[in-house]
Amino acid sequence: MxxxxxxxxxxxxxxxxxxxxxxxxxxxxxxxxxxxxxxxxxxxxxxxxxxxxxxxxxxxxxxxxxxxxxxQTGGSSTEAATTDLLYQEYDRMLSLLKNAFQSVLASELPIYELRHQLEALIKNLKFYKVLTFTPRNMNEYDYIYHNAILSSLTSYLLAKWHGLPQKDWMQVAFAGLLHDIGNTKIDSTILHNPNMLSGAELEEMRMHTTYGYQLLRKTAAVNEGVRLTALQHHEKMDGTGYPFHLTEEKIHIYARIVAIADIFHAMTLNRRYRKAKSPYLVLEQIKSEAFGKLDPGVVQTFIDKVTQFHNGMRVRLSNDNIGEIVFSDRNHPTRPMVSVKGQIVNLIQEKGLHIEEVLS
Known part of the structure; x- marks a missing residue:
């Protein structure tokens, strides 16, 4: 030495x-x-x-x-094949969920089929990267279903990371999958309206939480935490949310977890009237909302975990330069150091720059 x-x-x-x-x-x-x-x-x-x-x-x-x-980046044919299994199971879930949501007002929710497919997805969860996974053949009209599936997978991981008992992990995944099921009772002209909603339309839109709870009350194989998540996922820690202006511990832990997953995927998926945002910018926004709006402990767990494994990732910066993440400071995980053309760009110091897109 x-x-x-x-x-x-x-x-x-x-x-x-x-x-x-x-x-x-x-x-x-x-x-x-x-x-x-x-x-x-x-x-x-x-x-x-x-x-x-x-x-x-x-x-x-x-x-x-x-x-x-x-x-080496581990891009072997074996890994590509196993990653493809995740996409195959994802696409099966997408088809099943669309049929379930579209028929739920006339028939019972096929909860056991959904559970079976959710288990098949979770078996391939080691290939799911929260910051980089993008559904294949993304149809922006199917946003509600993509958000549900992604929120489910991310919520499952977040429950595990945050130390919830293992018996809760699958139920939290169900909570993520079904949190917006009440939207099936909202008029599609309101649900897909790209413009600012009127007061009456906004009130109707907010009813999706109550509708969701009512739909799930008669559903077997899910616990009360899943039902309460449909009702409470728009509540805020400071009492400014809806429908009941609940605060802190009065909000079920499932709902606090799913709220974070829902916000992340809502902002990083393309929608008819809004393009997807950079996942790193969204993480920064979620972190800022941890003060009063979201559960700060769960937020910290989420940010720590999703940024932990990404040294070596290729990214595009907001000035269009392509680089590779070489180091993430644990105190500033959303603003790592990026190697660009042989030079180190420290995003903690370069306040005017941010990661615009994760490439691989």
């Missing part, structure tokens, strides 16, 4: 001790083999020296091998 100035580090050296930023965040883990972009990151954070195990006599062929290993 030796302590090297950053200026003397070489590609292929192995880090012996964790490297931390000046604020204490772990920048690089013990055991990491240095790649070209790692040297840029160390310089960008003004790290002075690093404890490494020097690799002697590294040939050009070995260095090239290190580079190849470090830049």
């Amino acid at each position: 030796a302590i090297f100035p950053v200026s003397d580090l070489k590609i292929g050296m192995k880090i012996i001790d964790d490297v931390h930023t000046s604020l204490g965040a772990r920048l690089m883990p013990k055991g990491k083999v240095l790649l070209p972009r790692d040297l840029e990151i160390l310089r960008a954070f003004m790290i002075q020296q690093v404890a490494v195990e020097e690799i002697h006599n590294t040939s050009m062929g070995e260095t090239a091998k290190i580079k190849r290993v470090g830049t």
